[in-house]
Amino acid sequence: MFKILKWHIEDQIGFLELSNPPSNPMDSVFFEEFYWWRTEVVEKADVKAVIIYGHGRHFSSGAVLDDLLGIISRSYGHTGDIKKVSELLNNNSQIFYSLKDLEIPVIAAVRGVCLGSAFELAMCTDYIVCGEKAVLGLPETTFGLMPGCTGTFVLPNRISKALAMELILTGRTFSAYEALEWNLIQKIVPTKQVLENAKRIATKLSLNFSKELKLI
Amino acid sequence: MNKSNITSWERQNEFGILSISNGKENYLNTPDFLNLEQLQKWTSEKDLKGIIVRGIGRNFSAGANLENLKELAKDEYLLESKLSKGKDILDFIEDLDIPVIAAINGVCFGGGLEIALACHMRIASEKALFAFPETNHGVIPGLGGSYRLTQLIGNKAYEIILNADMINASFAKELGFVDHISDVKDSFDFALQKLKSFTSDRSVEVIRYTMQAIHNAKKLNREDALKKETELFCKLAANIKYHQTEEND
Numbered sequence: 483m484f485k486i487l488k489w490h491i492e493d494q495i496g497f498l499e500l501s502n503p504p505s506n507p508m509d510s511v512f513f514e515e516f517y518w519w520r521t522e523v524v525e526k527a528d529v530k531a532v533i534i535y536g537h538g539r540h541f542s543s544g545a546v547l548d549d550l551l552g553i554i555s556r557s558y559g560h561t562g563d564i565k566k567v568s569e570l571l572n573n574n575s576q577i578f579y580s581l582k583d584l585e586i587p588v589i590a591a592v593r594g595v596c597l598g599s600a601f602e603l604a605m606c607t608d609y610i611v612c613g614e615k616a617v618l619g620l621p622e623t624t625f626g627l628m629p630g631c632t633g634t635f636v637l638p639n640r641i642s643k644a645l646a647m648e649l650i651l652t653g654r655t656f657s658a659y660e661a662l663e664w665n666l667i668q669k670i671v672p673t674k675q676v677l678e679n680a681k682r683i684a685t686k687l688s689l690n691f692s693k694e695l696k697l698i
Numbered sequence: 699m700n701k702s703n704i705t706s707w708e709r710q711n712e713f714g715i716l717s718i719s720n721g722k723e724n725y726l727n728t729p730d731f732l733n734l735e736q737l738q739k740w741t742s743e744k745d746l747k748g749i750i751v752r753g754i755g756r757n758f759s760a761g762a763n764l765e766n767l768k769e770l771a772k773d774e775y776l777l778e779s780k781l782s783k784g785k786d787i788l789d790f791i792e793d794l795d796i797p798v799i800a801a802i803n804g805v806c807f808g809g810g811l812e813i814a815l816a817c818h819m820r821i822a823s824e825k826a827l828f829a830f831p832e833t834n835h836g837v838i839p840g841l842g843g844s845y846r847l848t849q850l851i852g853n854k855a856y857e858i859i860l861n862a863d864m865i866n867a868s869f870a871k872e873l874g875f876v877d878h879i880s881d882v883k884d885s886f887d888f889a890l891q892k893l894k895s896f897t898s899d900r901s902v903e904v905i906r907y908t909m910q911a912i913h914n915a916k917k918l919n920r921e922d923a924l925k926k927e928t929e930l931f932c933k934l935a936a937n938i939k940y941h942q943t944e945e946n947d
Contacts, residue, residue, distance in 0.1 A: 554935045564932050572928040579924065623904050626938050630931030634911035635923045642850065643912060644819040644877040647797060650908055651896035 484515040488537075489523060495684050496529035500600075501537035508599050509546040510553060513574050520577050524584065531684035531691075532584070534607060535591040535677060536600075541616070544598025547625065574599075575632050581606045582696050587687040591680035592616045593673050597655070602631040605640070605666070608696050609687065611680050612658035613673030618666075619655035640666060702736040703728075712747040713893055714740060718813075723760035724753040726809045728770065729784030729841060737787065741794060747897040747905055749794065750889045751817055752801040753810070758826070761808025764835060784809070784841045788816035795909040797896050801889035802826045802876075812843035815850070815875065818909075821892065822867040822876045823885040829864045850875045907934060 486509075488499040498519065500506040524532060536542050550571075557567040578599075581588050590596075590604035593613040601618050604610050612618075620629045620637070628634065629650060638646040641664050649656070661667040671679045700707045704720040704727065718724045718731065741749065753759050770777045791798055791813075800817035807829045814820050822828075830847075832838050839847075839859065847855040851874045858865065858873075870876035880888035897905055907930040914923045 551935055551938060554932055558932075558936055564936060565929065567936075568925070568929040568932040571932060572925055575924045575928055579920065623900055623908060626901065626904060627934050628904060628908045628911060628927075628931055630928055630935075632924060632927070634908065634927050635915045635920065638912050638915040642874065642877065643916065646915075647818055647909070647912055648877075648892075648896065650912065651797065651900065651905065 484519070486512045487515045487519055489519060491527060491529055493681075493685075494528065494530045495681060495688075496524060496527055496532040498524075498532060498534045499537050500535070500542050502542075503538055505540045505543035505595060506536045506538075506600075507543050507546045510549045517573065517577050520580060529586060530688040531586050532588045533591055533677070533680045533684055534588065534603070535680065536593065536596075538594075540594030541590070541592045541596035541604070542600035543595050544600045544621075545631070547627075571630070575630070578603050578606045578632050579636075581608075583693075585691075585693055587684065587691045587695075589680050589684050589687070591676045592618070592658075592667075593676050597621055598629070599631045602629060602633040602636070605636045606632060609669075609683055610661075610667040611669045611671060611676060611683060612661070612667050613676045614658060614670055615673055616658040616661075616670075617655050618658065618661050619653065620650050621653040621655065623651055624653035700736070700740065702732040703730070705732040707737075707740045709743075710890075712745055712897065713890070714743070714746055714749045716740075716749060716751045717754050718752070718759050718810075719754035720759075722755060723757055723805065724755070724810070725760055725763040725766075727763055727766050729762070729780045729809065730787060731784070731809075731813075732787060734783065734787050734790060737790065741796075745902060746796055747900070747902060748796050748893040749798045750801050750886065750893060751791075751798060751813065752886050752889075753803065755804075757804030758800070758802045758806040759810025759813065760805050761810045761812075761831070767837075781840050788812065788841055792816045792818075793913065795906040795913070797893060797905070797909065799889045799893055801880075801884075801886040803885050807831055808839065808843075809841055812839055812841040812846070815843055815846040819877045819892070820875065821878045821880055821885050821889045822870060823880045823883065824867055826867040826870075826876075826885070827864055828866075828870050828875075829862060830859045831862045833860055834862045847875060903934060903937065907931075 486502045488501050588607040589609045590607040595617045622629050658670045706717050708715050798817045799819045800814040802822040805827050911927045
């Protein structure tokens with residue numbers, strides 16, 4: 483159906499795989515497909531929960547910088563108005579955050595790296611289960627940017643402002659164990675059991691799920 | 699070095715150091731412990747990347763001096779206007795779009811703690827002590843301290859304020875209103891290290907836009923906060939693209 487996103491349903495659980503090996507970066511094709519998946523596919527599907535995960539060893543290394551900068555500079559060149567450019571790009575944030583509007587639980591199953599926009603996507607889900615060696619973080623400020631896809635909104639609402647400031651400004655990566663201590667993720671399991679655990683969690687959460695249970 | 703009331707300001711490279719200095723305890727003789735216009739001037743320097751607030755000597759600040767407070771309270775109108783000035787100073791500090799870290803040695807009581815709570819991060823030395831002693835004297839924190847503490851640690855704030863107990867650094871960290879305990883004796887050195895790790899190799903724009911976005915997360919509704927975030931992101935991205943094009947030429 484899509485080039486980068488693979489969608490299949492098994493036992494009424496929808497599986498959305500980010501498949502752009504080896505690190506499943508989020509290029510502009512990803513963002514287009516994700517938009518379509520969210521607006522046209524998932525709500526019509528007969529599923530009681532969704533699991534988002536990455537193909538292979540990693541969840542995703544995040545947005546492709548050149549793609550983003552290209553879109554921004556083309557659009558800026560075309561309109562000459564940074565506000566118009568930003569309206570276009572804001573769709574990505576809105577569509578990530580709109581996972582909160584789904585009536586079913588969404589689970590992020592994270593193995594390997596989950597950085598930048600990928601971590602922002604994971605934070606928009608309702609439950610993050612990580613493999614032991616998962617590497618998380620918002621490194622945007624280390625290359626002259628800032629998180630631009632819900633991160634600066636969601637993070638300070640989940641953890642203290644001080645810690646959010648520290649994680650975003652240093653741009654440092656952190657382990658699943660640190661993230662669990664800060665309540666940023668919900669569970670750590672051996673890497674090989676991440677998907678299997680996510681299925682179990684999806685089944686359990688879907689039993690009595692109500693939209694009001696969604697996190698910030 | 700510049701002075702305003704009981705505070706002084708000095709630059710250490712790209713950082714501003716705001717020091718409270720009033721005797722051994724750094725008592726706040728009045729709620730408006732500095733002149734806001736002066737602070738606005740100091741912090742408007744364009745290359746500024748962060749601020750440390752500290753007390754000179756062994757203590758951060760023991761807060762209001764009870765005798766002074768009694769004197770002030772004789773004129774209700776005067777006290778109210780002084781408190782309102784004090785609140786404006788702390789609101790201004792909290793809203794700054796560069797990181798502000800409180801480096802806390804020794805005692806940090808009452809108004810002193812309220813100043814620390816208005817900063818974006820609190821770093822305490824191992825021997826730092828915290829308290830809101832106000833209710834012991836029949837008053838309550840008057841500079842937004844109850845609000846800020848509740849925002850930070852929720853319901854546990856009632857107990858701290860109503861019991862007026864003294865709290866050590868490690869318990870304060872456990873409760874969540876101290877962010878780090880300094881691994882060196884003087885929390886100022888630790889705060890300086892932290893500030894460097896937040897700002898080295900970061901442009902002033904990256905720092906300011908990031909801080910603005912983080913502030914928005916608590917101030918704006920979801921839709922507006924996300925819109926603003928994308929806008930700030932795009933401005934930074936347009937900058938990068940511009941520099942890359944320049945390099946290629």
